[in-house]
Structure formats: structure tokens, C-alpha cells
Amino acid sequence: MRNNFDPIFIVIAVLGICLLLSGCAKTTTAATEAPLVRTKVVQLTGGGESASYSGEVRGRYESQLAFQVGGKIIGRKVELGSIVKPGDILLEIDPQDIKETVAIHSAQVYSAESQLELAKNDLNRYRKLYEDHAISRAQLDQYQNAYDVAVAAVRQASAQYSQGVNQLDYSKLVADKPGVISAIAAETGQVVSAGQPVITLVQDGEREIEIHVPENRIEELRKAQQIKVSFWALPGLVTAGEVREISPIADKVSRTFKVRIHLTNPSPEIKLGMTASVQVVDQQNQKNAYIPLSALYQTDNTPGVWAVTNGSVHLRPVQIGAFGDNQVQVLAGLQDGDVIVTAGIHKLQEGQTVRLAGDAP
Template identity: 65%
Template sequence: MQYLPKTPKQKLYYGLTAIAIALGIAGVMVWNGHQQPKAVTEDIPAVQTAVINTTAATQEYTYSGEVRGRYESQLAFQVSGKVIKRYVERGSTVKAGDLLMKIDPKDLQQLVNSNSAQVYSAESNLKLAEANLKRFQQLYQHGVVSKAVLDQYQTAYDVAVAGTRQASAQLSAGVNQLDYSSLYADHSGVISQINVEAGQVVGAGQPVLTIVLDGEREVEISVPENRIEELRKSPKIQVSFWALPNITTEGKVREIAPMADPVTRTYKVRITLLNPSPEIKLGMTASVTLLGNETQAAAIVPLSAIYQTGDTPCVWVVTGETVTLRQVKTGKFGNGTVEIVSGLQQGDRIVTAGVHKLREGQKVNPGGDTL
């Protein structure tokens, strides 16, 4: 391609254009040099806060237990034998004198029959000995027999009397044993446990069932040895029931076991229920709450307010418009809450949500309510 030489007018035009561009750039630079730099704005987050309102806390300790009867009796047969019939179920309500269980009476009946025969034989021997004694007494009075012969018949009569008494006693014992083959309730109450079934052979004195006598109801709990003294000093005991959420009753300590369980190192404690509802049944699961005396003032805060640093719980305290991390000591945990026993004062404002997004000294826009 061939380029034509520029004319004088063209040269003048291009020169003026270059000068104008240079002056424009210089003007812009001078104008920018006189402008103030823009301030960098900080993003201030809005946080949910609450003002601390401390109250006196009450110590509470809760233990699980089971509803029991104050008086429980283990019943057993007085003779051994094979169980042939059970007349009650677990939970059955019985009255004094009701038939509960029976063992096979065949062997005992045979023993009674044998003793009856022995009584008949002894009575027959007694009649014969008595008749002989009377006859020889008459002979002795007429001088026919000697005193020695009369003494022999007197001794035979005395032996026959003793034999009759012995046979009668054996018969009476046999009849009693036959009666013992049937087990009766000695008190009114509820059958709480059955240990044997029909077909099993039991020994004399072996517990076969347990009856809870009518009357007071109690809850049995296990208390650690380090809480026994607090139990003694507890001014109030409340008992609630898992199956009856709307029923709560008061209780009192009736008995503390003198020795701890060697395995669990806990003490068995019996809590008597005061004015229990008829709906409270034996065997129900109960929660026993021991209410202690008031302790130092404490605050209840949401769990979301706790900022955990290692093993140390902390909270963000708002002072003015900035936050500061403060260590606290926690107490009892509740349903989504925790008790702060030290580290906070009345009127302190803390952050209750989003605590893991904050940093020390950060400005915030607080808002919230009083705890």
C-alpha cells in the first residue's frame, strides 16, 4: 500500500487534537487530586439480646423410684408338695381368708387316714386295758391275786392311755398339715408377685407369692451416699408419676437404710406419699424431687447464649454498642435453658443468638427483652 504525504492543514489538525487530549488528562488528574477519600463503612450486625434478671435459685435433686406398699408379706406353704392350682393373678385384689394357691393333698390325706387308724387301735387297746384293770381290781379285793399282778394291769392301762393321747395328737397334726395344703390370704391387699406356677414342687417355707397389704403407699428410691444429708434437710419433697403427668403429691422420708448397697453404694430410701390419689397404682414409675433451700442469685439464659471456649462457658456481654466475651459458671440445665450462677450481674445485656459469629470488641445493633 502507498501512503500519501500529509498536507499542512492535516498536520495542524492532528497536532491540536493531541494537545487537547493531553490537557484533558491533566485536568482529570488535578481534579482527582483535590477530592477527599471516601470513608469505608463497617457492617454492623443486628443481634438478639436480653437483659439479665437474677433470681434466687432453689436446689433440686430428682430420683426415680417405684410405688410400693408400706407393708409387704411373702406367703409360703407350711408343708411341701406339688402345686396343683393357683387362684390369683399378679395385681389381683384379695381379702383376708381368700384361697390363693393349693398343693396336692393326696400324701397328706393318706397320713391323716393312717393316724386315724392308729387312734382307733389305741382306743381299742385302752378299752381292753381298762376292762382288765377293773377285773383284777375286784380279784385283788377278794385276795385272789397279789398286789404285784394288779400293778402290772395298772401299768398296762396307763400305757394305753398315753398311747391314745399320742395317736390323737398325731391325728390332729396330720389334719393341720392337710389344711396347710391350701394357702389363704392372711390380710386384705394386692398380689404383687407370684414366684411359682402349677406343677412346681415347693418346700415348706419357700415364698410362693407376695401380697401388699392395704394402707399406705410409698416410693422406694436409691440415693447416693453424698446426698443423704441433703435428703435429711430437704424441707419439701414432691412426687410425680410417669403414667399420671397431671398428678403430683407431697411425700416425707419414712426410712433410710442403715447400710449402703455394696455394689451401687446407694442407700434405699422409703418416701411415704401424703394423701395419694386413688389413681396411683403399685409398681408405677415415680420421680421424687427434693427441694432444697434457696441458694445464691442466679439467671436463667437460653442455651444458645453460651459461647464455649474449650471447657469454659462464656457469654457475649453488650456494653454500649460493642460486645465483650465474659466467662460464666453454669448450674442446672433445663429444657433449652441453663442456669448461670456466677459471672453475670443484674441488668447485664447479653447476646442470646448467633454468638459464634461475633468477635471481641465488635460493634452490634442490640435488641431484645428481659430474661
């Protein structure tokens, strides 16, 4: 009996395998042409309040006060929170060395004045001798020059004495404006150098809120139509504010920009150091939407999203705003109820048919 298969059966088997492989290929192609995508329905909301920042009540003018001479601090007249007036003494340093210097300059003044008096008398005597033709003009000029030098020496010694007296006055740190002491950086017994800040004085008057804003919110803050400020310690109190100053340099650690918000009509209840909340209102009060970052598709410099229409996707350019919490604000380009793709966007092509898996969570 022969073990070889009949050629007819072999041909039939080959045809069957080919048909099976062809069916699999068609199934794979169909699946490729209509991928399953996750979507989200766009919901537009009104503009209104767009951001909130925590801040602290600060003074409009904060002066870092320092001694104009160096020395050892021997007295402190103020405490944190002390209210001071112009002329009040804040700190004192040991003036003993300065007094000695003043005494030296005072003695130099007396010496220079004595030399001046002698030069003046000599000049008068030799001027009479010159008038009597007893001496030459050259000899008179010598005494005239000696007198001029003595006058200059008196001026120099007097200036040094005045400088020493001023330094003696500088041994007392005096408030130049009315205000409140907000910081003290030196204590009794400490040796400080000239120009070293030792006291912070917050001047009376305007109050501001200091906040720190990320770089992607700076332009939004510049264009804010309305800024509202509330206070944790003063429930129910809300006051208007306006941007006065934006730092041009970001903080090296937090990479945020310091912003000062001027209070247009502050209440007397607002005290330095209070915690404040600053709400920024959109300028145009336009409707916008927040979509997942995964839905944003970038082509060149134009951001866009894949919108699903009648079962196919189309790339739609959008105008974006603020970023945060894995979301991006869309200011223009979408309508309420639009369906957009939120996952797998980089595998899609214009006009491609897709299958919807439902809204993203």
C-alpha cells in the same frame, strides 16, 4: 600477624553474657512469683429443691407367701393383678400323699383307743381283786401303769392325726389379708418345697415410694424439711411424703441405699408400679454455691478454697455438701461475687500474688 584476641575484648564479652543471664533469671523469678491462674466468680443461689430421685409406687406391706408343706402344684387360681380377699385360694398342691398320711394317723388313733379301752377294763377288774385281797399292791400298780401308758398313746396318736389334718389344709395356699397379687414365682406342674416363696401379695392400705439414694445424700435426706412426690402418669398431681425407712446396708451392685417414702395423703389415682419423682427440699433453705471439684483444697480434715483478694490468694475454709457432675456444693464459707482459683491450686501459697486468666468455663 597474631590470631590471639585482645584480653580487653574477652573481658567485655564475659560481662555481656553475665548481664544477659541475669536478666533471664529476673524474668523467670518474676513469672514464678506471679503465676497465671484460672478463676471463677462465685454465685450463691437459694436452697429450695436440692435433689430429685426416680422411684416406684410400692405397698407398705408386701407379703411373700409360701406353702407350709412341699409338693407338686396342681392348680393356680389367681393371675398378676388379681384382687383377693381373706380366705381366697391362690394355689393348690397335690394332697394325695398327705391324705395317706392322715389315714395312717387315723388308724393309729383307733388302735390306741382300743388299747386304752382294754387297759381300762383290766385296771377295773384288778382293782376289785385288790379290794378283795386277791392280788398284791404291786400287781395292781402294773395294770395302773399299763392304763397310764395307753392314755398317753391315745394323746400322741391324736396329736399326730391333728398334725396330718393341718398339713392337708396347708395343701391350699390361702390369702390371709386383702390385697393385690404383684408377683407369681411358680406355675402348675412345678414341685415346690415348704417355705419357698411363690406369690407376692401387696396388702390394701398405705402406699409408699421406693427410691435408691447414694451414700453422700443420706444425711441430707434425713434432715429434709419437705419432700414432694409427683407422678409421670398423673401430670399436675403432687403429694407430700416423709422418710419412713432407710436401709442400713448398701446394695452390693449399685452401692446405693434403699429408702421408703411414706405418702401422707395419697390420691386414689395412685396405682402400684407407677413411676414417681421424689424432690427433696433443704431443711434450712440456706443459700449455697456449686463450684468445680478442682477448686477444692484439702488441708488435714478441713476443706477450703483459694480466694483471690487484691491480686493475692488466701486459703478460706468452707463447709461442703453434696457431690455430683464434677461439682461440689458449698454450704458456708463463700460470699456472692467471691473470686476463687479453679486450677493449679496445689502450687499456691498463702498471700502469693497471682495473675488472673478469667473465669473457668
